[in-house]
Amino acid sequence: MTQIGDLTGEPDFLPPEETKRLLTDVLKRVSRSFYMSLRVLPHELQTPVGLAYLLGRTLDTIADIEILPVDVRLRYLRIAARQIDGSEQLSIPSPIVDISKNQVLHEDSRELLRSFPQSLALLSSLNRNDAREVRQVVATLVQGMEIDLTILVPKQGRKISGLVTWEDLDDYLYKVAGCVGAFWTSISTKVIHFDHEKNIKDISRIGVRLGKALQMTNILRDVAYDGRLGRCYIPQVLLRQYGLDHQDVIGSNKIESVDKMMKYLLLDTLDRYSAAGEYLSSIPRRYVRLRLSVIWPSLIGLSTLALLASNARWFDDSQVVRVKRSSVYLMVISTLLISGSNSLMNFILKRVVTRTKALVRKKNRPC
Secondary structure, eight states: OOBTTSOSSSOOBOOHHHHHHIIIIIHHHHOHHHHHHHHHSOHHHHHHHHHHHHHHHHHHHHHTOTTSOHHHHHHHHHHHHHHHHTSSOOOSSOHHHHHTTOTTSOHHHHHHHHTHHHHHHHHHHSOHHHHHHHHHHHHHHHHHHHHHHHTTSOOTTOSOEEOOSHHHHHHHHIIIIIHHHHHHHHHHTTTOOOOTTSOHHHHHHHHHHHHHHHHHHHHHHTHHHHHHTTEEOSOHHHHHHTTOOGGGGGSOSOHHHHHHHHHHHHHHHHHHTHHHHHHHHHSOTTOHHHHHHHHHHHHHHHHHHHHHHTOSOTTOTTSOOOOOHHHHHHHHHHHHHHTTOHHHHHHHHHHHHHHHHHHHHHOOOOO
16 A cells, blocks of 8 residues: 555555545635535545545646646646546656646645645545545536636637537536535435435435536626636626627626626526525435535525625626625524524525525616
């Protein structure tokens, strides 16, 4: 067996202290909100779910390194993906670790990339079923990242490129988030028995819908930021309905049209969160930890939409939309008290949706 620190081949053993470092220190540094959901998961799920997130974030970090040319990022992304799926051995030194030496990157991102060999070692130590699940979901996530680096790259003569149809958007949402809902459902069957009134495939489809809702929230929050990077996830077919083009997300005087379109997208995304209540209801009430791991990101997503609805400017990336930590703590405390009640949990979800819809419809605002 090869231990980390003396890499002479593909790692297949990771000391317990390194596992703890990955799933606590490293993971906490790259995602505070997900870390909260991970820590509340049943113990048996924390390692495969946490590792899947770490690997996904590692790949996403590679794909988002703006100082590297797109073709270089794509090459590194595919190298890392092949090493994760086992079709390519871990080279010494790893080219992924080499990227971490770039001083332009945030230290948290550098630490994540430096830890790539350890993440692979942890993957190889999982039981066969868990390792297969992790590899499958990561492989799908890579497909979504490849869309960012191939299709969503500005073409000649244009400052921005974007998706074309609703089908393109739905496919992208599945590959970068919906697949996580399916993975979450499948891996959870290790420790729970879902409501027998629903087929596990039906529950997985609900999980996919919830994952898409959460990702659509991210897309709406980051429209201006993504536009600056030259990409737009709002499909062209919708933009045209409002007399807009992808170029309009990086500067437009069509304020009324932008306002109407963004209202439509916010309301559509809010409706998508019906999956949160359905998914929660499928988890038996005695599995409190798993229920909390679902309700927390759902409420954070809905709170993000509420902040967007009250934001003064849709496409201003200088205004960072982020749920306050105090609000998150209050959400955690309140849901702990009612986590066993489907009716109360669904009431809270519906109340947030209703209030946010009222904010969206309240008034026009400048772009």
